[in-house]
Amino acid sequence: MAPAQSKLAQQSALTGLRAKGGAAVFAALVALVYLRRKVVQAAAEAAEKRNRQMLTTPQIELAQRDLYNPLPGGARELLVPARGRVSKVLIKPTKATTFARHRPLFRKPPPAPRSASSTAPPSAGAAAQRVGVNKEFFRQLSAIFRIIIPHATSKEVWLVGAHTAFLLLRTYLSLLVAQLDGKLVGDLVSANGKGFLRGLCYWFLLAIPSVYTNAMIRFLQSKLSISFRTRLTRYVHDLYLDKNATFYKVVNLDSRIGASGADQFVTTDINRFCETLSALYSNVSKPTLDLILFNIQLGRSIGGRGSVGLFLSYLATAWILRKVTPAFGKLAAIEAKLEGDFRAAHARLIINSEEVAFYDGAPIEKDILTKAYLRLIKHVNSIYKMRILYGMTEDMVVKYLWSAAGYCLISIPVFFPKARKLAAAAAGTSVETKDPAKQKGGDGLSISQRTENYISNRRLLLSLADAGGRLMLSWKDLSELAGSTSRVYTLLSTLHDLSTSTYTSLPRPADLAPNAPFYDLGTLNGRFITDAPPEEGVTLDKVPIVAPAPGVARGGEELVHQLSVRVKPGEHLLITGGNGTGKTAIARVLAGLWPVWDGVVVRPDDTKIMFLPQRPYLSSGSLRDQIIYPHSYPDFVKSGKTDEDLMEILRKVHLSYLPSREGGYDVRKEWKDILSGGEKQRMGMARLFYHLPKYGVLDECTSAVSTDVEGSMYQHAKDVGITLMTISHRPSLFKHHMYLLRLTGHEGQWEMTQIGEAEQSLSFQKEIESLQAKLAEVETWKNRLSTIDAELHFKET
Numbered sequence: 116m117a118p119a120q121s122k123l124a125q126q127s128a129l130t131g132l133r134a135k136g137g138a139a140v141f142a143a144l145v146a147l148v149y150l151r152r153k154v155v156q157a158a159a160e161a162a163e164k165r166n167r168q169m170l171t172t173p174q175i176e177l178a179q180r181d182l183y184n185p186l187p188g189g190a191r192e193l194l195v196p197a198r199g200r201v202s203k204v205l206i207k208p209t210k211a212t213t214f215a216r217h218r219p220l221f222r223k224p225p226p227a228p229r230s231a232s233s234t235a236p237p238s239a240g241a242a243a244q245r246v247g248v249n250k251e252f253f254r255q256l257s258a259i260f261r262i263i264i265p266h267a268t269s270k271e272v273w274l275v276g277a278h279t280a281f282l283l284l285r286t287y288l289s290l291l292v293a294q295l296d297g298k299l300v301g302d303l304v305s306a307n308g309k310g311f312l313r314g315l316c317y318w319f320l321l322a323i324p325s326v327y328t329n330a331m332i333r334f335l336q337s338k339l340s341i342s343f344r345t346r347l348t349r350y351v352h353d354l355y356l357d358k359n360a361t362f363y364k365v366v367n368l369d370s371r372i373g374a375s376g377a378d379q380f381v382t383t384d385i386n387r388f389c390e391t392l393s394a395l396y397s398n399v400s401k402p403t404l405d406l407i408l409f410n411i412q413l414g415r416s417i418g419g420r421g422s423v424g425l426f427l428s429y430l431a432t433a434w435i436l437r438k439v440t441p442a443f444g445k446l447a448a449i450e451a452k453l454e455g456d457f458r459a460a461h462a463r464l465i466i467n468s469e470e471v472a473f474y475d476g477a478p479i480e481k482d483i484l485t486k487a488y489l490r491l492i493k494h495v496n497s498i499y500k501m502r503i504l505y506g507m508t509e510d511m512v513v514k515y516l517w518s519a520a521g522y523c524l525i526s527i528p529v530f531f532p533k534a535r536k537l538a539a540a541a542a543g544t545s546v547e548t549k550d551p552a553k554q555k556g557g558d559g560l561s562i563s564q565r566t567e568n569y570i571s572n573r574r575l576l577l578s579l580a581d582a583g584g585r586l587m588l589s590w591k592d593l594s595e596l597a598g599s600t601s602r603v604y605t606l607l608s609t610l611h612d613l614s615t616s617t618y619t620s621l622p623r624p625a626d627l628a629p630n631a632p633f634y635d636l637g638t639l640n641g642r643f644i645t646d647a648p649p650e651e652g653v654t655l656d657k658v659p660i661v662a663p664a665p666g667v668a669r670g671g672e673e674l675v676h677q678l679s680v681r682v683k684p685g686e687h688l689l690i691t692g693g694n695g696t697g698k699t700a701i702a703r704v705l706a707g708l709w710p711v712w713d714g715v716v717v718r719p720d721d722t723k724i725m726f727l728p729q730r731p732y733l734s735s736g737s738l739r740d741q742i743i744y745p746h747s748y749p750d751f752v753k754s755g756k757t758d759e760d761l762m763e764i765l766r767k768v769h770l771s772y773l774p775s776r777e778g779g780y781d782v783r784k785e786w787k788d789i790l791s792g793g794e795k796q797r798m799g800m801a802r803l804f805y806h807l808p809k810y811g812v813l814d815e816c817t818s819a820v821s822t823d824v825e826g827s828m829y830q831h832a833k834d835v836g837i838t839l840m841t842i843s844h845r846p847s848l849f850k851h852h853m854y855l856l857r858l859t860g861h862e863g864q865w866e867m868t869q870i871g872e873a874e875q876s877l878s879f880q881k882e883i884e885s886l887q888a889k890l891a892e893v894e895t896w897k898n899r900l901s902t903i904d905a906e907l908h909f910k911e912t
């Protein structure tokens with residue numbers, strides 16, 4: 116063919132190719148546009164369908180009215196609003212036998228020996244000293260594992276299995292990618308077009324399972340974390356909100372969690388623990404697997420001695436990093452505590468916002484909050500500073516030293532062909548190539564083969580360095596996990612102890628007089644009987660009323676000495692006395708919130724006795740929920756009462772206007788912000804009339820209610836058969852009671868009288884006081900009279 120003809124033919128072939136290419140691109144574009152329209156259409160239809168199924172806000176409120184559906188065996192079906200619908204979640208309470216089985220696992224280890232002079236209990240700080248990757252950490256972790264993976268067939272085991280399978284698959288795919296990478300570059304260097312295109316096709320084929328695998332690993336890791344968190348949170352809730360008011364005791368009878376409460380532990384620390392733990396599994400298992408497999412693969416080209424060299428370099432790295440790693444576990448535990456303090460300071464402000472606003476206390480509150488924040492930030496900053504050296508060392512070792520070591524190792528077969536031949540012989544492969552033209556080096560390999568080997572090995576080395584880096588990083592994660600493990604374990608062991616009324620014991624102070632009582636929480640000799648028949652009344656027999664002082668060496672403080680009282684049905688008792696003499700403390704002992712150190716307390720069960728506290732409490736929920744608290748809607752339905760009955764109760768407490776004003780019984784609002792102080796207290800009385808207990812312990816619960824309304828409510832309570840035990844300073848309440856218990860406030864003394872006598876002596880006393888007050892003003896009136904006289908005289912003249 117003439118050159119001109121061949122050029123023409125080439126040009127026409129090129130034009131044909133361009134035309135075909137253009138048509139193909141056009142067709143692809145049309146297909147893409149069509150596909151996009153279809154996808155958008157399908158998404159819009161799905162969204163519309165979802166919207167049609169979604170409930171409006173009032174519908175959601177109504178659907179949640181029930182809160183839960185009771186199921187046999189104590190289980191419940193909670194109604195949880197999520198994504199515009201209310202879904203039902205089955206909640207099975209943790210069995211008492213499970214708690215009993217776990218309790219020994221959450222006992223504190225024997226305390227470390229302390230100096231004889233030390234009488235203070237171990238502080239949270241001291242506990243934080245021991246936090247780290249040590250034997251105690253693994254003991255605590257294994258105890259928590261019993262909760263998060265309860266048995267061999269738990270959902271979490273399957274999740275871990277699936278996760279592991281995907282991790283293995285990813286490692287396998289990484290190996291294939293490394294080989295293919297080398298092959299592609301090898302084909303490129305040897306100008307093997309067909310091989311190159313085939314390689315590219317494999318490349319894309321590998322991409323599909325690779326991206327799916329990566330996405331699934333992330334998904335399963337999050338799923339595992341959520342699963343762990345759900346198990347732990349439910350377990351903690353079952354312990355924390357048990358019948359023994361453990362949530363109260365955590366703050367008032369124990370010093371391990373601290374006054375800020377358990378919220379930071381339950382909301383943040385558990386979450387952090389679960390996230391770190393599930394991430395750690397993939398952060399440890401994947402690089403470990405990578406290290407093993409990649410080393411085997413690499414060992415084929417660099418030989419046994421090379422592998423030994425690599426292994427030694429890992430050991431050296433681990434040693435260096437260990438030396439420069441700060442105590443991340445301890446630091447993480449302190450950080451979590453400081454975060455909790457900061458959060459608690461904010462929570463306090465929210466709860467007391469109105470009082471603070473009245474006092475104009477914003478500047479000082481700001482200082483308190485800022486101080487809490489700065490304490491946290493100073494600590495976090497110091498961690499960041501410590502991380503500089505650690506990060507530099509880690510980068511230097513893992514990225515640079517390892518890569519350099521790797522380069523040296525893969526150069527061995529190139530520069531020392533004998534080693535290569537030995538390695539090849541060991542692997543059973545031949546290094547000779549048939550095409551002498553392609554033999555370029557002393558190692559007997561062509562440039563393309565050498566490049567292919569180099570690229571594959573380099574990729575393996577980079578993956579190895581990456582795996583090593585991640586493994587080193589996971590040591591840091593492990594230390595941080597030790598920090599959150601210690602927090603979660605502290606929470607669990609405190610809850611286990613308090614739910615069984617096991618308190619931390621303290622030694623008797625040496626300077627305490629031998630006959631002085633020592634009220635140590637670890638030594639309780641009293642009896643608390645809560646299932647007496649109501650006719651037997653409420654009895655306290657020689658019971659010291661003691662304010663507990665957890666963690667304080669001198670022990671609790673006696674407020675009332677050996678109190679003996681018996682209230683039989685209909686014998687209404689009024690408890691009075693100065694501020695801080697221990698009136699509410701008596702109610703706390705009766706309710707079982709404070710321990711009985713000595714003597715005997717006898718009372719009927721919780722359904723027959725009700726306590727109305729000093730500070731009115733309004734729960735989150737509907738208006739009906741406020742009246743029936745602590746019942747919820749299913750209990751209300753079960754009780755057979757109706758909204759008409761509720762209206763009758765509201766009339767008795769002068770709140771009958773509320774349902775119409777607020778929009779019915781089902782409306783949900785932030786009631787604590789809506790109702791006035793007096794209305795809140797009247798709502799408390801409404802609860803009393805709803806539940807109709809045999810005994811009502813009323814602690815200053817009508818102090819903000821006008822005297823006439825208060826009187827009518829007390830009268831109604833008596834009319835419906837409630838025996839009252841009232842704590843109050845108001846003389847107007849005397850007439851509703853038969854007995855008066857007066858706390859003198861002097862060395863825990865108290866006296867019991869019949870109301871007639873007391874009322875009389877008090878009225879004489881009051882009369883004398885009022886006359887004395889009037890006499891004191893006589894001089895003032897005289898002065899005023901002479902001033903007026905003088906002014907009148909002045910005007911006349």
Ligand SMILES: Nc1ncnc2c1ncn2[C@@H]1O[C@H](COP(=O)(O)OP(=O)(O)OP(=O)(O)O)[C@@H](O)[C@H]1O
Nearest residue numbers: 367662663664674693694695696697698699700701
């Ligand atoms: N959780 C607690 N831990 C330790 N001491 C407490 C606790 N709660 C109250 N106290 C202390 O116990 C004492 C009695 O408190 P209580 O609430 O019984 O007083 P009160 O007689 O009801 O006073 P008031 O008339 O002011 O309500 C007070 O000195 C108080 O500071």
